[in-house]
Amino acid sequence: MSSITISNIKIDYKVDSIEMLLSKACKKCKIKKSDIDSFKILKKSIDARHKPDVFYVYQIFINTKNKVKKIKHKDIIYDKKLKIYKLPKVGSESLSKRPVIVGFGPCGLFCAYILAKCGYKPLIIERGEDIDNRSKTVESFWNGDKLNPESNVQFGEGGAGTFSDGKLNTGVSDKFGRLQYILETFHEYGADENITYDSKPHIGTDVLKECIKNMREEIKSLGGEIRFNTRLDDIKIEDGKVIGIVTHNKDNDKEFIDTNLLVLALGHSARDTFYMLNDYLKMERKTYAVGLRIIHPQNVINMGQYGTDDERLESAPYKLTYKSEDDIPVFSFCMCPGGYVVNASSEDNRLAINGMSYKDRNSGCANSALVSHIETDVAKGSDVLANIEYQRGLEEKTYNLCDGKIPAQKYIDFKNDVKTESFADIGYELKVKGEYEPANIRSILPDYINKNIIEAVEYFGNKLSGFNMDNAVLLAIESRTSSPIRILRNENFESEVKGIYPAGEGCGYAGGIMSAAADGIKIAEAIVNKFTNEDLRYDG
Numbered sequence: 001m002s003s004i005t006i007s008n009i010k011i012d013y014k015v016d017s018i019e020m021l022l023s024k025a026c027k028k029c030k031i032k033k034s035d036i037d038s039f040k041i042l043k044k045s046i047d048a049r050h051k052p053d054v055f056y057v058y059q060i061f062i063n064t065k066n067k068v069k070k071i072k073h074k075d076i077i078y079d080k081k082l083k084i085y086k087l088p089k090v091g092s093e094s095l096s097k098r099p100v101i102v103g104f105g106p107c108g109l110f111c112a113y114i115l116a117k118c119g120y121k122p123l124i125i126e127r128g129e130d131i132d133n134r135s136k137t138v139e140s141f142w143n144g145d146k147l148n149p150e151s152n153v154q155f156g157e158g159g160a161g162t163f164s165d166g167k168l169n170t171g172v173s174d175k176f177g178r179l180q181y182i183l184e185t186f187h188e189y190g191a192d193e194n195i196t197y198d199s200k201p202h203i204g205t206d207v208l209k210e211c212i213k214n215m216r217e218e219i220k221s222l223g224g225e226i227r228f229n230t231r232l233d234d235i236k237i238e239d240g241k242v243i244g245i246v247t248h249n250k251d252n253d254k255e256f257i258d259t260n261l262l263v264l265a266l267g268h269s270a271r272d273t274f275y276m277l278n279d280y281l282k283m284e285r286k287t288y289a290v291g292l293r294i295i296h297p298q299n300v301i302n303m304g305q306y307g308t309d310d311e312r313l314e315s316a317p318y319k320l321t322y323k324s325e326d327d328i329p330v331f332s333f334c335m336c337p338g339g340y341v342v343n344a345s346s347e348d349n350r351l352a353i354n355g356m357s358y359k360d361r362n363s364g365c366a367n368s369a370l371v372s373h374i375e376t377d378v379a380k381g382s383d384v385l386a387n388i389e390y391q392r393g394l395e396e397k398t399y400n401l402c403d404g405k406i407p408a409q410k411y412i413d414f415k416n417d418v419k420t421e422s423f424a425d426i427g428y429e430l431k432v433k434g435e436y437e438p439a440n441i442r443s444i445l446p447d448y449i450n451k452n453i454i455e456a457v458e459y460f461g462n463k464l465s466g467f468n469m470d471n472a473v474l475l476a477i478e479s480r481t482s483s484p485i486r487i488l489r490n491e492n493f494e495s496e497v498k499g500i501y502p503a504g505e506g507c508g509y510a511g512g513i514m515s516a517a518a519d520g521i522k523i524a525e526a527i528v529n530k531f532t533n534e535d536l537r538y539d540g
């Protein structure tokens with residue numbers, strides 16, 4: 001038996017199929033289809049450099065039934081071992097109380113999953129609701145009901161990623177195979193196989209929700225426990241070590257939970273919790289980006305990117321960057337092809353937005369944030385939490401502009417600084433989850449950011465035809481691009497208080513679903529490597 005890795009297999013999107021892929025792969029390495037024992041697609045990307053001729057480019061791994069004759073070719077490697085993630089080795093230090101994870105977003109989820117798989121029966125505390133109840137709460141909020149500050153687009157099972165576009169790409173390198181493991185795990189728990197090899201994997205909020213529920217059940221079956229509607233309110237420390245936490249649930253029952261291992265997987269919107277933790281842990285300010293979200297008809301983006309709006313191609317994404325005349329970068333962020341702009345608020349009388357899509361990405365609209373970094377000293381005052389107050393100020397202005405509805409403005413009106421009166425004449429239907437209203441949003445952000453956004457949109461129009469169309473629509477405000485703080489941790493991932501592991505996006509160690517999940521895995525590895533699970537007294 002031989003194994004062959006074949007790269008650079010190019011297929012016209014119009015004739016793309018597994019049959020075609022295998023034919024081309026066999027031809028390239030001079031074997032017959034009947035020689036194939038098994039195969040696995042390793043990578044699939046899209047090449048639209050010569051639009052409208054668009055190609056898929058594959059890398060495939062083939063196991064043959066018998067040894068095959070090797071040929072020399074730059075795209076062919078024989079007997080290459082695939083990187084497979086291995087669960088961490090169990091350590092020797094005694095641990096009698098079960099580890100507690102606060103937050104059940106991607107970071108907490110994967111931390112809990114690895115700990116549960118290694119026999120550590122973690123307890124997970126999550127302030128929001130389980131996915132099914134949370135989905136109902138969020139839908140009614142989008143339909144005009146009051147915000148639930150404990151369970152919303154930011155808080156609840158699955159974390160901020162649950163109502164997301166579900167882009168699973170990351171700029172982080174995958175030296176240890178963790179990222180591939182995350183993708184394979186999502187596939188194991190319900191996602192399509194293509195997320196394991198697409199160069200820009202996308203899962204969609206609908207599929208992601210099912211995967212998270214399935215993983216939660218697996219964690220429970222391995223002895224883990226998950227308490228929803230339960231918030232971390234305080235931590236107890238003795239002699240520089242954590243000895244427990246104080247929580248309360250929705251019936252307002254307070255509880256002290258004994259633990260010597262606490263993972264803080266809080267997410268970037270846990271502002272009240274950051275204030276509490278600031279009394280105990282060292283933090284620093286972190287720069288983050290703010291801006292607006294822009295909607296275009298998806299066919300404009302498809303034409304610009306592919307030179308065709310052929311429905312056999314997926315809704316096209318884009319990633320654009322610009323440096324303003326003042327040398328300030330403006331960039332597209334969290335672009336959602338075929339998606340919706342969503343009201344992603346989590347605090348009363350404050351409004352924040354983001355983007356979401358379903359697996360099929362077929363809303364007919366493309367949206368993306370256009371953001372610019374706020375320097376750490378923009379927020380006034382020396383307080384480490386001053387950036388949070390800056391975010392809050394922007395969100396309050398946004399909320400007040402249209403009495404809690406998402407303020408939106410045609411790009412042409414934004415440029416001319418005049419209020420949009422109606423969207424009746426834009427020629428397409430805006431896809432927004434949550435109530436919105438025509439407005440003049442120029443008053444929300446500092447004027448230099450507005451100016452830079454206009455410069456950027458004009459520049460992007462030269463790169464992606466149609467981007468600067470008059471009837472593109474801008475919405476406010478994109479203020480939660482990443483955490484405004486970092487909780488310091490050492491090379492063993494612990495804070496200066498022993499037993500506390502700051503993790504994921506909220507504590508400043510990740511940006512996005514994949515890197516947050518990978519950070520959760522790293523924390524679990526550190527815990528497993530150090531402690532044995534044999535002395536755990538908790539038996540469910």
Ligand SMILES: Cc1cc2nc3c(=O)[nH]c(=O)nc-3n(C[C@H](O)[C@H](O)[C@H](O)COP(=O)(O)OP(=O)(O)OC[C@H]3O[C@@H](n4cnc5c(N)ncnc54)[C@H](O)[C@@H]3O)c2cc1C
Nearest residue numbers: 103105107127159160161164166167232267504505512513
């Ligand atoms: C609408 C939207 C779309 C997005 N789209 C994408 C995308 O397409 N791709 C991508 O990579 N990223 C996307 N993101 C960002 C991504 O969701 C986050 O980067 C990721 O979820 C961070 O993971 P985390 O586990 O660190 O934190 P979170 O997912 O924020 O999870 C933290 C959890 O902690 C809980 N919590 C907080 N405080 C407490 C407390 N005191 N007690 C108990 N529980 C607490 C919260 O309720 C929350 O569930 C999107 C975000 C949003 C809001």
